[in-house]
Amino acid sequence: MSDLLIKGARIVDAGREMAGDVLIAGGIIEEVSEEIPPPKGIPLLPAGGKFLLPAFVDLHAHFRDPGFPQKEDLLSGSRAAAHGGFTVVSLMPNTDPPCDSPEVARYILDKARRIGLVEVHLVGAITRGLRGEELVDMEALAPYVWAFSDDGHGVEDHRLMWEAAKRARELGKTIYPHPEFRGLPSRELGEELMVARDLWICRRTGARFHMAHISSPGAAELVALAKEKRLPVTCEATPHHLCLSREEADHPVNPPISTREAVDALVKGLVEGIIDAVATDHAPHTDADVAAGVPGISGIETAFPLLYTRLVKTGTIGLRTLSRLLSLGPARIMGLRKRGLVREGFVGDLVLVTEEELEVTGDFFFSKGKNTPLLGWRLRGRVWATIREGEVIYLDGKVKGRDFDDHRQVIRGG
Numbered sequence: 300m301s302d303l304l305i306k307g308a309r310i311v312d313a314g315r316e317m318a319g320d321v322l323i324a325g326g327i328i329e330e331v332s333e334e335i336p337p338p339k340g341i342p343l344l345p346a347g348g349k350f351l352l353p354a355f356v357d358l359h360a361h362f363r364d365p366g367f368p369q370k371e372d373l374l375s376g377s378r379a380a381a382h383g384g385f386t387v388v389s390l391m392p393n394t395d396p397p398c399d400s401p402e403v404a405r406y407i408l409d410k411a412r413r414i415g416l417v418e419v420h421l422v423g424a425i426t427r428g429l430r431g432e433e434l435v436d437m438e439a440l441a442p443y444v445w446a447f448s449d450d451g452h453g454v455e456d457h458r459l460m461w462e463a464a465k466r467a468r469e470l471g472k473t474i475y476p477h478p479e480f481r482g483l484p485s486r487e488l489g490e491e492l493m494v495a496r497d498l499w500i501c502r503r504t505g506a507r508f509h510m511a512h513i514s515s516p517g518a519a520e521l522v523a524l525a526k527e528k529r530l531p532v533t534c535e536a537t538p539h540h541l542c543l544s545r546e547e548a549d550h551p552v553n554p555p556i557s558t559r560e561a562v563d564a565l566v567k568g569l570v571e572g573i574i575d576a577v578a579t580d581h582a583p584h585t586d587a588d589v590a591a592g593v594p595g596i597s598g599i600e601t602a603f604p605l606l607y608t609r610l611v612k613t614g615t616i617g618l619r620t621l622s623r624l625l626s627l628g629p630a631r632i633m634g635l636r637k638r639g640l641v642r643e644g645f646v647g648d649l650v651l652v653t654e655e656e657l658e659v660t661g662d663f664f665f666s667k668g669k670n671t672p673l674l675g676w677r678l679r680g681r682v683w684a685t686i687r688e689g690e691v692i693y694l695d696g697k698v699k700g701r702d703f704d705d706h707r708q709v710i711r712g713g
């Protein structure tokens with residue numbers, strides 16, 4: 300909960316663009332205007348004409364803790380998030396043990412709170428052990444999670460999904476399917492069939508559904524139809540499914556990277572407003588995992604530069620739309636209030652970005668996972684500073700707790 304004055308920024312959010320200053324007091328945005336005279340004793344961050352956006356919110360990340368600290372842990376994941384411009388992350392339950400009980404949920408939330416770098420929210424498992432056989436105790440998990448998902452596996456049993464949706468509705472929680480039936484003639488059909496089934500369950504139960512990593516244009520079309528019917532459904536797509544085609548970046552990830560034609564169709568869905576959020580599906584793995592072909596992309600740090608280069612610089616979408624997809628959209632899906640815009644009364648979570656070019660190398664990553672098809676790529680759009688509740692948690696290559704302790708050490712006026 301800090302005070303901070305940011306001066307001389309190009310302020311952009313989902314609704315407007317303006318040149319000006321932002322004053323954060325006690326962690327909350329107090330004023331946004333063309334010129335704010337510096338109040339005494341408040342640290343000053345000169346923005347030098349950089350873009351100032353609401354900080355990003357990631358609906359879908361894997362920090363691998365508990366269970367796989369060699370891939371990532373809550374500290375390295377939090378640092379990677381701050382480096383990527385994210386101050387809120389929602390973590391998937393495929394840890395070991397999986398997040399299918401209050402004990403595991405409490406372990407993660409307590410540890411994340413002690414680290415204190417970014418705000419961590421949880422998605423709980425739908426089935427015990429993510430085995431797809433019996434439901435978790437959803438009532439017991441409900442106080443710790445905003446949604447339920449067996450991410451990594453589709454819940455193939457219709458009865459189980461039906462029951463989960465009914466309970467989620469009673470508990471006021473969201474069902475977050477990983478839409479994939481395995482063993483069908485095509486991967487796209489597997490995604491489309493599960494989206495269709497889940498939309499029908501959504502319609503019949505009235506439960507809120509948020510569809511994970513939509514990659515097939517057919518699935519996006521089904522979500523569009525459901526939205527026309529006013530079903531309580533939203534969906535996300537990942538930076539890699541929106542920006543990379545199989546022809547140029549062949550990297551194992553689930554769902555797989557699509558053909559150029561399918562990517563273009565998915566981007567069309569994005570432009571038409573069918574896709575509500577971009578979520579990274581940050582899935583860090585070790586070099587040994589990569590050699591063994593384990594699917595996943597370490598993507599929380601490259602998300603903004605990749606989207607900026609491939610979608611904004613090309614004129615496909617504007618920066619305001621990208622801000623909606625990375626901040627306001629996901630915040631609304633998670634039910635977070637007063638987040639995702641640079642407005643008075645909103646939480647003082649902001650990110651400053653530049654047009655600068657960067658090269659994606661192993662050293663670029665704060666994450667333990669360097670598994671990405673982007674190694675050696677040059678991208679535009681660098682996250683320069685990440686601010687959480689008025690406190691600078693990342694600035695120009697340095698992250699709080701590793702490279703500095705008090706944000707006033709790294710900015711003027713402290």
Ligand code: DOR
Pocket residue numbers: 361393450451452477551552553554582583594595596
């Ligand atoms: O590629 C993937 N990796 N897709 C998933 O759904 C899970 C993720 C992981 O946890 O590694």
